[in-house]
Amino acid sequence: MKKVTGFCILMILSLVSCTTTATQIPATSIVLSNTPTKTPAPTETPEATPTEIDYRVQPLIIKDQSELVDSRVSALVSGVVRNPSSEWEDWVKGLKYDGFTRTRFTLNFSDGPAVDFSYAFIENGLPDDYIDLFRQMKDLGIKSRYSLSFWDMAHRQTGGTISHNRLSTEGEIDRYLTYVEMVATSLKGLVDSYELWNEPDANYDFYQRIEAEDYLRIARLAIPLIREIDPQAKIVLVSTSSYTDENTPEYSMKILQSDVIALADAISLHTVNNDASPVFRSEYYYGYDAMWKDIKQVAEANGFHGEYFADELNYRSDYSLNTLQPEPGNYHPYEPEIAAKYIGRMIAINLGMDISVGTSGTNAIERPFEGKMIRNMAFLFDGLQAYPFHVDVQSESNFVRYYTFVDDIGNKYIAVWHDGEAKLVSDNFAGSISVADTSAISVTALDPFNSTMQAMRFTNVENQVLIEDIALTDYPIIYQIMVR
Numbered sequence: 198m199k200k201v202t203g204f205c206i207l208m209i210l211s212l213v214s215c216t217t218t219a220t221q222i223p224a225t226s227i228v229l230s231n232t233p234t235k236t237p238a239p240t241e242t243p244e245a246t247p248t249e250i251d252y253r254v255q256p257l258i259i260k261d262q263s264e265l266v267d268s269r270v271s272a273l274v275s276g277v278v279r280n281p282s283s284e285w286e287d288w289v290k291g292l293k294y295d296g297f298t299r300t301r302f303t304l305n306f307s308d309g310p311a312v313d314f315s316y317a318f319i320e321n322g323l324p325d326d327y328i329d330l331f332r333q334m335k336d337l338g339i340k341s342r343y344s345l346s347f348w349d350m351a352h353r354q355t356g357g358t359i360s361h362n363r364l365s366t367e368g369e370i371d372r373y374l375t376y377v378e379m380v381a382t383s384l385k386g387l388v389d390s391y392e393l394w395n396e397p398d399a400n401y402d403f404y405q406r407i408e409a410e411d412y413l414r415i416a417r418l419a420i421p422l423i424r425e426i427d428p429q430a431k432i433v434l435v436s437t438s439s440y441t442d443e444n445t446p447e448y449s450m451k452i453l454q455s456d457v458i459a460l461a462d463a464i465s466l467h468t469v470n471n472d473a474s475p476v477f478r479s480e481y482y483y484g485y486d487a488m489w490k491d492i493k494q495v496a497e498a499n500g501f502h503g504e505y506f507a508d509e510l511n512y513r514s515d516y517s518l519n520t521l522q523p524e525p526g527n528y529h530p531y532e533p534e535i536a537a538k539y540i541g542r543m544i545a546i547n548l549g550m551d552i553s554v555g556t557s558g559t560n561a562i563e564r565p566f567e568g569k570m571i572r573n574m575a576f577l578f579d580g581l582q583a584y585p586f587h588v589d590v591q592s593e594s595n596f597v598r599y600y601t602f603v604d605d606i607g608n609k610y611i612a613v614w615h616d617g618e619a620k621l622v623s624d625n626f627a628g629s630i631s632v633a634d635t636s637a638i639s640v641t642a643l644d645p646f647n648s649t650m651q652a653m654r655f656t657n658v659e660n661q662v663l664i665e666d667i668a669l670t671d672y673p674i675i676y677q678i679m680v681r
Contacts (some may be wrong), residue, residue: 198485200412202437202582203322204329206398210467211466217588218514219646223671226416227323230258230384230575232262237595238381241371242335244488250639250652251584251652252271252651252652252653252654253606253651254501254649254650254651255514255540255649255650255651256441256648256649256650257573257643257644257650258298258379258387258647259573259576259577259650260344260576260579260649262293263296263578264283264294264578265293265296265338265576266298266338266580266581267298267299267340267579267580267655268297268298268299268383268575268576268578269295269298269553269554270297270298270299270544270553270554270555270556270571270574270575270578271297271298271299271300271301271342271395271415271508271554271555271565272292272295272297272299272301272338272555272556273300273301273508273509273554273555273556274288274300274301274302274303274314274556275303275306275307275308275311275344275395276301276304276305276306276307276311276313276660277301277302277304277327277330278304278324279313279315279316279321280303281328281578281603282324282326282327285330285428286330286333287337287338289330289333289334290333290337291336292311292334292336292337292339293339293667294572294574295561295568295571295572296337296571296572296574296575296576296681297339297556297571297575298339298340298579299323299339299340299341299342299553299555300334300339300340300341300342300535300576301341301342301343301390301392301508302330302341302343302553303343303346303395304321304323304327305319305344305346305347305348306346306348307344307346307395307396308395308396308399308400308403308405308467308468309348309399309400309403309405309536310351310400310403312348312404313564314350314353314354314402314412316350317350317351317354317578317609320348320350320351320376321351321379321383322348322379323379323383327604328383328384328387329561330333331387331564331663332387334387335387337387338676339390340386340390341387341389341390341418342388342389342390342391342392343380343384343390343391343392343393344394344436345376345377345380345391345392345393345394345419346394346395346405347368347372347373347376347377347394348636349373349403349404352372353509358504359404360392360407360535361401361402361406362401362406362407362411363377363397363404363405363406363411363604364407364411364412364414365405365407365408365411370418371412372385372416372423373419374404374418374419377391377419377422377423378426380424381422381426381427381430382425383612384425384427385427385430386427387427388427388430388433388504389430390430390432390433390462390463391423391427391430391431391432391433392430392433392434392435392465393405393412393415393416393419393420393434393436394412395434395436395449396436396437396438396467397409397436397437398437398438398445398448398449399413399437399438399445401405403581404661407483409448409451410451410454412655413451413452413455414546415462416434416457417457417460419565420432420457420460420461420538425533431462431503431504432460432462432463433453433461433463433464433465433506434452434457434458434460434463434464434465435449435453435464435466435560436465436466436467436508437449437466437467437546437547437566438466438467439467439468439470439471439509440466440467440471440488441471441481442480443657445578446680449466449492450495451502453492453495453496453499454495455485456498456499456500458499458500458501459499460486461501461502461503462503462504463503463505463506464492464501464502464503464504464505464553465505465506465508465555465562465601466492466505466506466507466508467507467508467509468485468488468489468507468508469508469509469510469511469547469554470509470510470511470557470558471506471509471545472511472512472513472528472529472530472531472539473537473621474529474531474618475487475528475596475616475617475618475619476510476531476618478529483601485546486550487605489507489550489552492505493505496605500574503538503551505551505552505553506552506554506555507543507552507553507554508553508554508555508557509555509556509558510540510544510554510555510556510557510559510610511540511557511558511559512535512537512539512540512543512567512662513529513530513536513558514527514532514533514536514564515530515568516533516534516563516564516643517536517558517559517564519564520532521560521563521564522558531619532621533564533566533567533623534566534621535619535620536564536566536567536629537567537570537672538565538570538619538623538636538646538671538672539619540556540559540567540570540571540574541570541574541618541645541646541672541673542598542614542619542673544571544574544575544578544673544674545574545578545600545612545614545675546598546600546603547583548578548583549583549600549601549602549612550583550600551582554565556571557636559571568602569645569648570646570672571636573646573648574645574673575646577645578602579641580605581602581604581610582602582603582604583601584601584602584603585601585603586601586603586632586633586634586635587611587632588601588611588630588631588632588633589631589633590613590629590630591629592599592626592627592628592629592669593626593627593628593629594615594617594626595617596615596617597614597615597616597628597669598611598613599611599612599613600612601613607680608677608678608679608680609632609635609677609678609679609680610675610676610678611630611632611675611676612674612675613669613673613674613676614669614670614671614672614673614674615669615670615671617671618671619672620671623670623671623672624671625668625670626668626669626670626671627666627667627668627669628667628668628669629663629665629666629667630663630664630667630676630677631661631662631663631664632640632661632662632678634660634661635660635661635662635678635680636659636660636662636680637655637657637662637678637680637681638679638680638681639652639677639678639679640653640654640655640662640664640678640679641653641676641677641679642667642674642675642676642677643674643675644674645675645677646670646672652665653667653676664676
């Protein structure tokens with residue numbers, strides 16, 4: 198969501214990089230690789246690669262959408278009440294086709310500037326036909342999250358006033374808890390989780406901001422209320438605005454360092470809605486892994502043991518920023534193809550750190566490059582788990598970034614790319630990959646940008662797999678290693 202405070206957004210954070218290939222590589226790795234060295238001759242005879250394998254580039258084959266279980270990628274819509282419920286039914290049916298197994302799908306408005314008093318009724322009761330949309334999503338195996346932002350519209354329409362520092366008075370708190378009770382009762386058993394407000398640090402001028410102390414106070418009251426009504430649902434906390442804003446990390450830390458964070462089932466931070474790349478906010482981009490490591494350490498030191506969400510992923514294009522969804526702020530639009538490559542990188546980065554991903558501002562019809570990348574990445578990562586195993590990447594690239602995964606039967610996956618500037622015409626760098634303690638029966642390179650795949654030649658040598666003659670490009674290629 199947009200944060201509007203004087204209609205400007207300030208940005209910070211730090212740069213972290215490595216200069217050598219480490220001897221023990223975690224699942225989340227940024228490696229500045231060495232120049233390729235000649236591979237030593239194997240000390241035992243490599244197993245012959247079957248000659249009948251077709252090594253030509255083929256169209257990417259992905260599972261049917263009915264087989265998609267949990268890609269951990271979500272779509273975002275708020276203010277759903279502005280459109281008839283019938284118009285959302287086809288959208289719901291198409292979610293899995295586009296790779297989404299989760300939604301942030303909220304009937305009310307999630308941002309103060311978007312509030313429309315014509316729909317004040319939505320805070321008194323949720324219409325049955327809209328409730329049925331959540332039932333449809335559940336039947337399709339889609340997990341929905343409802344954001345419990347509240348604008349007190351009926352009270353204001355009858356002459357009541359509210360504070361710009363929301364939920365700071367007893368009257369506002371009482372009316373908010375009544376709203377929470379109504380929503381949880383209406384959606385009981387239908388939604389996966391409730392989010393306690395969207396961007397409580399944002400939009401003071403639009404009655405959205407809640408002081409951190411008041412947020413903690415209301416969380417202590419609202420969480421047990423929700424758990425009593427809908428005990429199977431999860432609670433999502435924090436949900437602060439763009440993490441590049443100068444005040445957002447400090448605000449977020451007040452919640453992460455509190456006793457309240459132990460009551461949450463999930464933490465959401467909007468860390469991916471800022472267009473950060475090697476050429477824009479590069480310190481933030483290269484420091485992203487270290488930043489999240491610190492966030493997790495703080496949360497877990499205060500008793501949190503749940504899921505993390507990096508929400509509102511968007512890399513803007515000129516079209517999306519200026520035509521499709523105009524918005525104020527210090528953003529950096531890219532060509533659509535380049536935006537798609539950075540979106541692919543950020544999905545791999547977050548899933549590689551075991552962080553689920555929420556998207557925003559992307560439309561598969563009006564943004565086909567970006568939509569195709571999201572879809573392919575979601576299908577390829579469905580069922581995979583971030584998992585550390587030792588990988589050595591040798592390449593002519595000065596920047597190599599990769600993350601490692603396994604599936605439920607132990608096959609290994611490596612998402613790897615050249616982590617410099619993404620370009621319309623990709624730079625390609627020769628390289629090789631070796632994977633220790635592994636014996637492979639096949640290796641396939643999966644290309645989500647071009648929707649292609651290719652069987653790779655490899656050798657099993659001294660209990661490691663060696664994949665030579667790879668080409669690193671500026672978006673993730675996923676190497677699928679089927680093991681014995």
